[in-house]
Amino acid sequence: MSVVLHYFTGTGNSFVQARALAESLKAAGEPGKVVLSPMTALFKGKMEDFSSFDAQGFVFPVYMWGIPLIVRDFAAACNFPQDCYLFAMTTCGGMAAATLPMLDDVLKRSGQSSGKRGLASGFTVDMPGNYTPFYGAWSEDKQQKVFVQAEARLHSIAAIIRERRNHPLERGWALANLFLTGIVYRFSSPKIPLMARKFKVDSNCTGCGVCQRVCPVSNIELKKTPQFRDHCQHCLACLHWCPEQAIQFGSSRGRKRYRHPEIKLQNMEDQHDGKVTEI
Structure with a gap:
């Protein structure tokens, strides 16, 4: 039994949470390997073979209330064994909307996962927002409160993954999902x-x-x-x-990074x- 966490990060939120989740899995008694693998391997042309891993997860930020394009392309390109436990964890500074159901749909439509299987579980972890064109970095006190809450969440998430349990995909309100993910993301993401x-x-x-x-x-x-x-x-x-x-x-000039x-x-x-x- 082994776990690979496929991650993508820009400011470090998703990488740090992926690493912390990996450490929590080991602390929870995960018997096999736990590795971090960047989704950038897709662009490097050196996709690793993780077919022997019985659990594979995606850790990434929410962009425009949906999945980053690299996550979409990576998920569509992967081959997953029929009995592989698939899960995902997003990080966001606001609403995740229908990001996880979107990834689930990509996996099912890609045909790369045997039997067109989707996610067995999906989680959203709050992190400090960082879209500097709209606002500057949060105060350090506010950031620290979010980090403490995230650490507590990771322990419960790790327990679910360690036991390979199903867990409903976390999502926002239906109308917000329809507008933010269904309309804003779908019309805006092709321009990224x-x-x-x-x-x-x-x-x-x-x-x-x-x-x-x-x-x-x-x-x-x-x-x-x-x-x-x-x-x-x-x-x-x-x-x-x-x-x-x-x-x-x-409008990023003068705003704290x-x-x-x-x-x-x-x-x-x-x-x-x-x-x-x-x-």
Whole structure:
């Protein structure tokens, strides 16, 4: 019995929660391997073979009240054994709406999971919001309260996964789901890859290359200053990790950036490189 957590992160919320969940699983007595595997492997062309793992999960942030495009593409590309226990955990600073049912639908329609199976369980964990074009980072006190609540949740989530139990997919209110996921996401998400064209780089840029190193999908080319390509995921990692706050999007100028306090630059580089880590 082994578990793999496929993760995607921009500011570190989902990575830190994936790692904490992995540690909770080991503490709960998970007998086999527990590994973290970045979904960026899809872009690197080196998808690992996890067919011997009896449980596979997805950990990722909510974008536009739906699933990030990389999560959609990764889930559709994976092959899961017929008896594999599939689960997901989203992180969000607001409403998750129908994000988990959306992933469930992708899995069932992809035909990659034997018998077109979907998620056996799905969870949403609150994390500090970080969409800087709309607002600055939350206060440290507010962030800390959210972290404490998340830690308590992870123990109960780990117990469900450890026992391979079914759990209803957590979701928002029906009308909100219909509008936010069913309409806003479906009409807005196709525009995400080209949204990088709206990034602005100001004169504070030193050409250090951090933005290029943290971009999960190698969408940034450094030519003295960052040049953005056309397969952006809109994770805003470049904006939040820039040490000079030189990258702007919308009304982000002057607003405090956010990174989870436990995320390190090396963690982001490991995701960029598609590195698998055993806990």
